[in-house]
Amino acid sequence: MRRSPMILALTFAALALGCAVDPLPTWADAEAKLQIVGFVERVTTRGSREFVAPAERIAVFDNDGTLWSEQPMYVQLAFALDRVKALAPAHPEWKDEEPFRSVLAGDLGSLAKQGEGALVKLITATHAGMTSEEFEHLVREWLAAARHPRSDRPYTAMVYQPMRELIAYLEAHEFRVFLVSGGGLEFLRPWVEEVYGIPRERVIGSTLRAQYESRDGQPAIVRLPEIEFIDDKAGKPLGIERHIGRRPIAAFGNSDGDFEMLEWTTSGPGARLGVLVHHDDGTREVAYDRTSPFGKLARGLDEATQRGWLVVSMKSDWKTIFPAPR
C-alpha cells in the first residue's frame, strides 16, 4: 500500500511524539519503516485485535546478505579457502585434486563451475576432524585476523546497522529473535552474541554429523566429515520447527534461499511480517539480485507483492549501511 508524503509525515510526527528516541535511527522515514513499526505496534499493543502474546513473538533472521555482507563471497567460504591454504602442506595430494587444486591456484571461476558438490567437499575437508571447541577457536582466530577484501575491515564490521537496530527494537518489544542461516551453526555461534545480541542457543544453521567420544580420558564432541543438515530453502522451516516448535510471526531474508522461511512464516494466521532486503545500492554496498552466484533473489522479487512481503531498498530505506568504524 502506498501512502501520500503528507500521511507519512504525519505518521512519523506522531511516532516522534510517542517516543522521544527513534528506535530505528538509521532507517529512512519511509514506507518500509512505517510498515515494520506498524506491525510491531499492532502485535504488541494489549487490546489490539492482532495482539500476540510474548511467548509467540518469534522473529527469524537469515544471516548472509540479510545481517552481514555476502559479497564478494560467503564469509564462511572465505574461511574455508583460507583453511585449505593452511592445511595444504599436510595434503600434497590436493594440488592435483579438485576442488582443492582450483582453490590453491586461486581459480575461483573454476571452483564456482564445480557446483555444490565441490563446496561440500571443501567444507567437510576443512571443518571436521576436531572438537566443537577447537573449531570455534579456529573461527575466532580467523575472524580476528581476516579482513574484507574491499573494505579492509573485519568481517564482523560488515554487518548492516539498520538490521542490528531492528533486532534490538524487536527484543525491546519482547520478541525472541532467532538466527536461521544456511551457514554453519558452529561458524556462527562464536560471534553472533557479541555482534547481533542473539544468544548462541537461538542460532539455527547447517550442521555436520558429530560424535561423542573420549579424548585423553575427557569426553569430547568431535565433528565428522559428513553433512548432517543443510539449513537452506525448504530446510529452513524444518530447522525452525525442530528448534523452536512455534511458527514465527516475522521473517527477514534477502535471497530465494529464504523463500520457504518467509512462506512458512506469513502463511500462518493473524498478523505476519515477511521482509526481503533488496541489495540495490551499488554505491554503498553491492547491487545484485537475479543473477548473483551468492544471494540470488528472483522468485522472491516476482512474488513479494502478491504475498504481501515487504521489499526493503538498501538504497532508499537505509540512511547508513555499515556501523561507523570504532
Add this chain to the structure above:
Amino acid sequence: MRRSPMILALTFAALALGCAVDPLPTWADAEAKLQIVGFVERVTTRGSREFVAPAERIAVFDNDGTLWSEQPMYVQLAFALDRVKALAPAHPEWKDEEPFRSVLAGDLGSLAKQGEGALVKLITATHAGMTSEEFEHLVREWLAAARHPRSDRPYTAMVYQPMRELIAYLEAHEFRVFLVSGGGLEFLRPWVEEVYGIPRERVIGSTLRAQYESRDGQPAIVRLPEIEFIDDKAGKPLGIERHIGRRPIAAFGNSDGDFEMLEWTTSGPGARLGVLVHHDDGTREVAYDRTSPFGKLARGLDEATQRGWLVVSMKSDWKTIFPAPR
C-alpha cells in the same frame, strides 16, 4: 561428604532465616537438598569464586523417570499402543504382523522380547504420515482422555512435585532449564510448558524426519516414517550441543540413558552438579533400578560416588512425590 545432624539443623535454620519461604518445600531437610541449594548459592552469588554468569546457567533435565513416571511403561509407548489399536481397522495385515500382532493381542511380554527394532516399527507406524499440528492434536486429545493404569489419574498428574519445585527454583535463580528426553520432541511440546513451565523451544528430544510440502495449497511440515535422531545415551550430549551450544552446569537424570549427559555436564570446568533420581520408594511409587526394562540404572549407581554425582532417594529425600489432586 556427610554432615552431622547438628550441622544440617544449623544450616537449614540459617536457610530458613535467609528466606521466609522455603523454595523446595517437598524436599526433606537432608543432604540432597543441602547440596542442591548449596550449589545454586555458590554459582549465583556475585563475588563467589564459583560464580557463573546467568547466560551460562544451563540446567538440563531428562523427562521419563526424572520428571514423571515411566512405570509400568514409558507414557509414549502407551500412546503408541493405543494408536495401534485405533489404526488397526485400517490395517488388517497387522493381526499377522509383528510387533502389531502382539500389541493387538495385548501380549506385552512378547513385545518386550522383540527389542528396539520393534519399538521403532511401532513409532514410525503410529507417529508419522501427518503434519506436526495434526500429531500435536492427537497427543493433546490422548493425554486428556488417557489414565495411568495404577493411579487412574491423567499421565500429566504423574509428575514429581519436588522436581517441579526444583525447576522453578532454578528459573528463579536465572537458570535456563532445558528438557533433554529420549522421548519424541513433538510428543513433549504440547504439554511441558503447562506442566513443567519449560517453554517448547527449550525441549530437546528424539525426532522423525520431516518434509516441507504443500497440502491443499498451504505449506505444511509432514512427519515421515523414519527416525532422524535418537536423543538418548551419547545422543544427549550431541542434542545439547546442537540445540544449546553451551555445556550445562547442572544435569538431572535417573537412568543409564542419562549417563553421558551427566558425564558431559560434570566434566566441564568450575562448579558442576550431576543428579540421579533413584526410584527406591516401592510404597509411594515403584522401586526399580538395575533390572528394570524401563529406566535401567546400573552404571550410574556404580560410578555416582567417584564422579561426585548426587543420588537422590525418592523415599527419604522427597516428602511427597506426586502433586495433590486438584
